[in-house]
Amino acid sequence: MTTNSRLSPLSVTNLTVAYQKKPVVRNVTFEVAEGELIGIIGPNGAGKSTLIKAILGLQPVLTGETLVYGKPYKSQRKLVGYVPQRESVDWDFPTNALDVVMMGRYGHLGLLRRPGAKERAIGMECLSKVGMADFAGRQISQLSGGQQQRVFLARALAQDATLYFMDEPFAGVDAATEKAIITLLNELKKQGKTVLVVHHDLATVDQYFDSVMLINGEMIAYGPTATTFTEQRLQEAYGGRLTFIKSHQAEEPAATARAGR
Amino acid sequence: MSGFWIMVTGALVASCCGILGCFLILRRMALVGDAISHSVLPGIVIAFLVSGSRDSVFMLFGAAIIGFVTVFLIQLFQNSGVQGDASIGVVFTSLFAAGVLLISLNASQVDLDLDCVLYGEIAYVHWNQLMINGVEVGPKAVWLLGITLFLIVAVIGLFYKQFKLCAFDPALAAAIGIPVALFHYVLMGLVSMATVSSFESVGAILVVGLLIVPPATAYLLTDRLGTMIGLSLVIGVISSIAGYYTAAVLDASIAGCMVCVAGVLFLLAFLFSPSHGLVVRKLRQRASTAREAY
Numbered sequence: 001m002t003t004n005s006r007l008s009p010l011s012v013t014n015l016t017v018a019y020q021k022k023p024v025v026r027n028v029t030f031e032v033a034e035g036e037l038i039g040i041i042g043p044n045g046a047g048k049s050t051l052i053k054a055i056l057g058l059q060p061v062l063t064g065e066t067l068v069y070g071k072p073y074k075s076q077r078k079l080v081g082y083v084p085q086r087e088s089v090d091w092d093f094p095t096n097a098l099d100v101v102m103m104g105r106y107g108h109l110g111l112l113r114r115p116g117a118k119e120r121a122i123g124m125e126c127l128s129k130v131g132m133a134d135f136a137g138r139q140i141s142q143l144s145g146g147q148q149q150r151v152f153l154a155r156a157l158a159q160d161a162t163l164y165f166m167d168e169p170f171a172g173v174d175a176a177t178e179k180a181i182i183t184l185l186n187e188l189k190k191q192g193k194t195v196l197v198v199h200h201d202l203a204t205v206d207q208y209f210d211s212v213m214l215i216n217g218e219m220i221a222y223g224p225t226a227t228t229f230t231e232q233r234l235q236e237a238y239g240g241r242l243t244f245i246k247s248h249q250a251e252e253p254a255a256t257a258r259a260g261r
Numbered sequence: 262m263s264g265f266w267i268m269v270t271g272a273l274v275a276s277c278c279g280i281l282g283c284f285l286i287l288r289r290m291a292l293v294g295d296a297i298s299h300s301v302l303p304g305i306v307i308a309f310l311v312s313g314s315r316d317s318v319f320m321l322f323g324a325a326i327i328g329f330v331t332v333f334l335i336q337l338f339q340n341s342g343v344q345g346d347a348s349i350g351v352v353f354t355s356l357f358a359a360g361v362l363l364i365s366l367n368a369s370q371v372d373l374d375l376d377c378v379l380y381g382e383i384a385y386v387h388w389n390q391l392m393i394n395g396v397e398v399g400p401k402a403v404w405l406l407g408i409t410l411f412l413i414v415a416v417i418g419l420f421y422k423q424f425k426l427c428a429f430d431p432a433l434a435a436a437i438g439i440p441v442a443l444f445h446y447v448l449m450g451l452v453s454m455a456t457v458s459s460f461e462s463v464g465a466i467l468v469v470g471l472l473i474v475p476p477a478t479a480y481l482l483t484d485r486l487g488t489m490i491g492l493s494l495v496i497g498v499i500s501s502i503a504g505y506y507t508a509a510v511l512d513a514s515i516a517g518c519m520v521c522v523a524g525v526l527f528l529l530a531f532l533f534s535p536s537h538g539l540v541v542r543k544l545r546q547r548a549s550t551a552r553e554a555y
Binding site: 053056057058074077080082084088089090093094095096099100103106107109111112114115139155159 | 287289419420421422423425426428429430432433434435436437438439480483484485486488489
């Protein structure tokens with residue numbers, strides 16, 4: 001599961017995060033391979049979002065080291081894109097879709113430069129990639145949940161990163177948006193980019209992701225979906241609370257995964 | 262001449278507050294503005310006792326420090342499990358009370374009138390002129406407010422995109438390397454400064470009105486942050502000018518009239534705003550139910 005390439009997009013060593021002394025992420029170590037779509041799976045409260053936030057420095061960590069392409073995250077910010085949970089922002093904020101997408105460029109603009117025509121053009125391009133070009137001038141509160149999610153994705157594209165973190169991009173979106181997102185993810189993968197996605201819908205895991213990371217406070221398993229996304233591992237991650245996992249008994253989960261495509 | 266300076270003072274207060282207020286209400290921190298405007302009182306009194314004068318520079322400094330202390334304490338209590346609104350209430354009332362206590366204990370030395378602190382003395386601004394080489398160059402309050410406004414415009418103007426992203430999506434802001442906490446405290450520092458520069462003219466209570474009412478009105482009228490700030494400025498300035506004339510006609514408190522006008526403007530926007538107004542929404546609802554009836 002570990003590659004010995006020194007330039008892994010992301011390597012995390014012994015990461016421990018605690019909220020008021022109660023550890024939520026314990027001693028997590030992993031290294032991701034370039035150009036993969038990776039699903040982060042686990043029950044509620046397993047620390048999936050916390051893990052992402054800790055890697056991005058949004059959450060103080062107790063111990064651990066995070067390297068992005070071999071260097072600390074702080075010096076590699078421009079290589080990393082982030083899609084927070086949709087509910088984390090106030091959609092009544094007085095701004096429109098294009099403006100939100102242009103926020104993805106702020107990291108590249110430096111301290112004082114203002115977004116201008118170039119940023120506007122990039123923003124429009126990213127909006128059209130997620131099929132939202134017609135909504136550029138729309139006040140964001142007037143967009144549906146799925147459209148809001150696509151605006152968030154367009155903003156991440158505008159960040160022009162090579163390593164992406166997406167926190168539940170599929171939560172509460174319509175089928176059209178889900179399809180748009182997965183097309184986009186595959187596009188990113190084709191360009192050699194690496195994407196980590198916090199995901200909830202177990203039914204689609206083997207269709208969407210190359211690798212999965214099962215966590216429940218600590219790392220349960222991490223590896224190729226075919227060999228890692230097994231009933232036994234899932235039971236471990238979900239503490240045996242999972243009664244129904246796959247539509248049919250499969251000794252070889254890889255087979256179902258292929259059939260699903 | 263006094264009327265002119267009163268209106269200038271009012272307009273400057275409204276402008277300082279109008280710009281900062283937009284960010285406060287978008288970050289759902291309107292009450293933190295309220296808290297700061299009251300809790301700076303002990304800072305002002307201590308600065309007065311230490312420096313022995315009503316020289317505004319000392320007061321600005323003292324108040325800015327207490328402003329930071331306020332924000333810090335509120336956050337500390339919230340992080341340790343006190344409810345958000347309760348911790349705001351505890352911090353600002355305690356600090357304000359401490360200020361009142363300090364004034365009454367040192368009444369003989371402190372030339373601060375509690376009424377003035379609460380309601381301001383905008384009618385007398387032109388009596389307190391700044392003298393340079395023996396020449397009157399305008400009221401001190403106007404200079405102080407002018408400098409504060411310049412600072413606010415400069416800081417917000419230079420770091421507009423940072424303030425905007427911190428208000429909309431602090432997680433992304435932090436992820437791309439914007440020091441969110443620093444900008445938070447800069448904003449709070451500016452609010453403290455605006456409050457102190459304003460309190461002599463409009464008082465601690467009415468400054469909250471100008472900090473919250475014009476931005477809340479502007480919020481109802483537009484879908485763009487830049488426009489919202491502009492409208493908030495215009496509404497603030499209209500409130501202070503119209504407030505002055507209303508006060509002249511009614512022979513009433515000038516600062517009171519200014520905030521009343523702002524309140525009336527808010528009510529008008531609430532009812533008749535083309536995008537968010539109550540009346541328009543009701544009409545639209547009726548139109549759509551009528552369409553369904555066919």
